Amino acid sequence: MGQNLYGLVNGKIEVADSGVDRSSSFRILLENWLMEEKGHRQVQMLMCDPRSSEAVINYAMVFGRVFIPDLCEAITKYRWWQKDMKSIGFDAKVTRTVPLSLIATDGDAGDENNAKMIITPLAFEPTPPIRPRFLITRKYNQAIFDHYYEKFHNLLSSPYTRPISEVSKQELKKCRSLADHLRQSNCPKAEKNALRALHVK
Numbered sequence: 460m461g462q463n464l465y466g467l468v469n470g471k472i473e474v475a476d477s478g479v480d481r482s483s484s485f486r487i488l489l490e491n492w493l494m495e496e497k498g499h500r501q502v503q504m505l506m507c508d509p510r511s512s513e514a515v516i517n518y519a520m521v522f523g524r525v526f527i528p529d530l531c532e533a534i535t536k537y538r539w540w541q542k543d544m545k546s547i548g549f550d551a552k553v554t555r556t557v558p559l560s561l562i563a564t565d566g567d568a569g570d571e572n573n574a575k576m577i578i579t580p581l582a583f584e585p586t587p588p589i590r591p592r593f594l595i596t597r598k599y600n601q602a603i604f605d606h607y608y609e610k611f612h613n614l615l616s617s618p619y620t621r622p623i624s625e626v627s628k629q630e631l632k633k634c635r636s637l638a639d640h641l642r643q644s645n646c647p648k649a650e651k652n653a654l655r656a657l658h659v660k
Contacts, residue, residue, distance in 0.1 A: 501548035527638035
C-alpha cells in the first residue's frame with residue numbers, strides 16, 4: 460500500500476543468481492514469484508484514487524507536483540499488470556486516502572516467524588530512501604501487526620475503494636491536467652480552481 464507505488468513500475472531491482480548480478484524488472488520478478496506457486500500466492504496493492512481530488516492535491520504538496528504524473532503513469536501500468544496477472548493472484552485497487560505506506564508479507568500464512576510489516580509514515584519533502592521506516596513482526600509485536608493488517612484489509616473492502624481497472628482514461632486525463640495547472644502557478648487560488656476542475660462527481 461502506498462500513495463502511487465510509482466517506484467515499483469519505473470525502477471529496476473538488482474537480484475543475485477548463482478553469484479552473478481543481473482537487472483530484472485519488478486514486473487518479471489513478481490510474475491515469476493506468483494507462478495512458482497500459482498493459486499497459493501497473492502499480491503494485493505492499494506494506492507491513491509486519481510478522482511480523490513483532495514488527496515491528490517495534498518500528496519502533491521507533500522511529495523512535489525511530480526506526484527501527479529507519476530500517479531497517472533503508475534495506474535496505467537498497473538492496469539496492464541492486472542489484466543495480465545489477475546488469474547495468477549495479482550490484484551490492484553485504488554482508494555480515497557492512503558495515510559501511510561505499508562508493506563506486509565505472509566500476514567495470512569499463519570506463520571508468525573515470517574509475518575512482517577514495514578510502515579512508512581508520510582513525511583514532508585524527504586525522498587523515499589531517507590523517510591523513516593518501522594519494522595513490525597507478528598512474532599514480537601502481534602497486537603500491533605494484527606491491528607494494521609486488519610485495517611489494511613478493511614480498506615481493501617471499503618466503499619471508497621475500487622478495482623484499478625475501473626479508473627477511466629478521462630479521470631487520468633483530468634488528473635494530468637491538474638498537474639499542468641499547478642505547474643503554472645504557486646498561487647493557492649490556482650490550486651483551488653484546479654481542485655474544482657479535477658473533481659469527478
